[in-house]
Amino acid sequence: LRVSEVTQNTMGGFFNRKDKSSESRWWLEITGKGDKTRIVPATNELMLELSRYRREMGLHLTPIEGESTPLFLPIGGKLRAMTRSAVHLILKQIFNITAKRLRERGADSLILATRLEAASAHWMRHTAGSNMTSSDMDIRHVRDNLGHESISTTNNYLHSEDDKRHQDTEERHKLSW
Numbered sequence: 001l002r003v004s005e006v007t008q009n010t011m012g013g014f015f016n017r018k019d020k021s022s023e024s025r026w027w028l029e030i031t032g033k034g035d036k037t038r039i040v041p042a043t044n045e046l047m048l049e050l051s052r053y054r055r056e057m058g059l060h061l062t063p064i065e066g067e068s069t070p071l072f073l074p075i076g077g078k079l080r081a082m083t084r085s086a087v088h089l090i091l092k093q094i095f096n097i098t099a100k101r102l103r104e105r106g107a108d109s110l111i112l113a114t115r116l117e118a119a120s121a122h123w124m125r126h127t128a129g130s131n132m133t134s135s136d137m138d139i140r141h142v143r144d145n146l147g148h149e150s151i152s153t154t155n156n157y158l159h160s161e162d163d164k165r166h167q168d169t170e171e172r173h174k175l176s177w
Contacts, residue, residue, distance in 0.1 A: 001030065001032075002033065003087050003088065003121045004033070004084060005147075007070070007072060007081050007082055007083060007084050009030050009031060009070075010068050010069055010070055011054075011059075011063040011068075011070070012065060012067040012069070013071075014028050014029075014062075014063035015027055015029065026046075027041060027042055028040045032147045036149075041145070050063075091121050091124070095116045095119045099117045129157035130157045133154075139151060139154055142157065
């Protein structure tokens with residue numbers, strides 16, 4: 001999700017429906033960029049973490065249809081949405097604290113620490129998209145999950161394709177002297 005989507009949508013966007021095999025599946029309806037609405041799969045793993053988060057915030061374990069509770073709540077329990085800048089600030093603090101700990105481990109962790117210091121919410125979104133494409137998830141599903149209007153935007157996340165292309169070129173394109 002985009003930071004704007006996290007801060008502007010509510011827990012009431014979660015809903016549960018049965019798939020073709022009558023298995024219950026959670027989804028999150030998001031109003032995103034350009035006021036377009038999409039649904040995003042809410043995995044079992046996500047729902048488990050969400051229930052832990054909600055319990056810590058004093059909420060019912062699962063979202064309730066129509067619930068107005070923001071997706072991200074400020075520490076202190078006030079039921080108001082966090083701002084985009086607050087989310088960015090919290091993420092930067094987490095990245096910087098983690099980078100500091102990595103630097104304390106020694107030289108082997110310096111590159112990763114430097115990457116984390118440059119990280120942002122969008123970097124996390126891009127990383128998630130890249131991970132989905134590199135795990136061979138259908139590119140159309142990645143597009144829909146990320147809310148891209150065009151598949152060409154999602155193609156920017158196909159780093160694994162670059163790796164395959166390089167390997168293929170290395171193996172098959174010889175000078176033949």
